[in-house]
Amino acid sequence: MGTYSQSTITISHLPSQQPIRTTVHEYVGDSDGPTVYVQAAQHGYEVNGTEVLRRLHDELRERVEAGRVVAVPIASPLTFDHSSYTTPRAIEETHPNMNRVWPGDSDGTVHERIAARLWEYAGEADVIIDLHTMSPDALSHVVVTEDDDEGLALARAFGTDLALVESRPDEAGHEWHRRNFSGKLRVAATRRDITCITPELGYNTWIDEPAVETGIRGVQNVLREVGILAGDPASNGTPRLARNHLGRVTATDSGLFVIDPDVEIGDTVEAGDALGTVYDPSTYEVHQEVRADRDGTLYALTREATIIAGETLANVALPLER
Ligand SMILES: [Zn+2]
Known part of the structure; x- marks a missing residue:
């Protein structure tokens, strides 16, 4: 007992x-x-x-x-x-x-x-x-x-x-x-x-x-x-x-971050795959096409839309075979 x-x-x-x-x-x-x-x-x-x-x-x-x-x-x-x-x-x-x-x-x-x-x-x-x-x-x-x-x-x-x-x-x-x-x-x-x-x-x-x-x-x-x-x-x-490589996709500019509608946490992505867009909320000018930085598993993606330059937008983990 x-x-x-x-x-x-x-x-x-x-x-x-x-x-x-x-x-x-x-x-x-x-x-x-x-x-x-x-x-x-x-x-x-x-x-x-x-x-x-x-x-x-x-x-x-x-x-x-x-x-x-x-x-x-x-x-x-x-x-x-x-x-x-x-x-x-x-x-x-x-x-x-x-x-x-x-x-x-x-x-x-x-x-x-x-x-x-x-x-x-x-x-x-x-x-x-x-x-x-x-x-x-x-x-x-x-x-x-x-x-x-x-x-x-x-x-x-x-x-x-x-x-x-x-x-x-x-x-x-x-x-x-x-x-x-x-x-x-x-x-x-x-x-x-x-x-x-x-x-x-x-x-x-x-x-x-x-x-x-x-x-x-x-x-x-x-x-x-x-x-x-x-x-x-x-x-x-x-x-x-x-x-867990500490790599991350960061914002190159401040603005609003909109995630592409077909992107989801847990997705398997390839380097260059589109994840979303950062744009100027005043002029609507697109500042950044946000893309995966490597092949792997998209395990984090910020949902906070108002972002500042340098902030982490997404994390992709590198797959390992074991
Ligand atoms: Zn903790």
């Missing part, structure tokens, strides 16, 4: 020195097995992961057979309470994005201290699931680190229609380092030889039923795959494997 406990722990302090707390749920099976650490909302407006954990709560209380699940539904209360991706500068100016500070620093900034406190749980796990969501404009997918075969197996068990492989830190390019990707939880886990997957479910801000259901089935599948829950993984999509 297993045991369940929950504790609310202090993970950092506000400038006023009042404590910042979050709740940790622990589900322990009767027999030995791996530890899976699963967290949501380190980007506070990515709330579908929190809903996934709530809906799994009763099942985990009753059905964890072996090993242990440690679940943190709100990893960054700072961003959750502001319904935002990053913190207000008044609270954390140095590291507003929590997913750039792992494994944290117990003497560091607010977010570094939060990460360090949560790393006490995550860093001793065998598997980490870091639940995120993207915008409504993106295909649900799972990100894994290149050459992490166990991570890839868990990404396939999780499901969705796309598994994005990100370079290992030692092979990553300039932009990867410039954007401080070495501080992602998945990268810190890889350094520690902990298998970690980063599901990116659909939708920020909204509780979106299909995104939540994908997340529930995905977490269940991973827990079945590692033997914590009984049974075999259930159908939840078959991920195509592609490279």
Whole structure:
């Protein structure tokens, strides 16, 4: 039958020195097995992961057979309470994005201290699931680190229609380092030889039923795959494997972006395929015929029509054979 406990722990302090707390749920099976650490909302407006954990709560209380699940539904209360991706500068100016500070620093900034406190749980796990969501404009997918075969197996068990492989830190390019990707939880886990997957479910801000259901089935599948829950993984999509190359199609000018009506997220595209048009909303002059920059899977396409020069309009992932 297993045991369940929950504790609310202090993970950092506000400038006023009042404590910042979050709740940790622990589900322990009767027999030995791996530890899976699963967290949501380190980007506070990515709330579908929190809903996934709530809906799994009763099942985990009753059905964890072996090993242990440690679940943190709100990893960054700072961003959750502001319904935002990053913190207000008044609270954390140095590291507003929590997913750039792992494994944290117990003497560091607010977010570094939060990460360090949560790393006490995550860093001793065998598997980490870091639940995120993207915008409504993106295909649900799972990100894994290149050459992490166990991570890839868990990404396939999780499901969705796309598994994005990100370079290992030692092979990553300039932009990867410039954007401080070495501080992602998945990268810190890889350094520690902990298998970690980063599901990116659909939708920020909204509780979106299909995104939540994908997340529930995905977490269940991973827990079945590692033997914590009984049974075999259930159908939840078959991920195509592609490279997360950081490439993007950007706006060369500001204006209004209109997507071609026959273009959809998830399409297989070829370099040069038309995606839409950026035009001057005052004169109607066309500034840019927006085209795919490479052959691959169109996995993100902005729906925000008013765009500024330099903004990302679309992302195409490079297919990988495996
Ligand atoms: Zn995120």
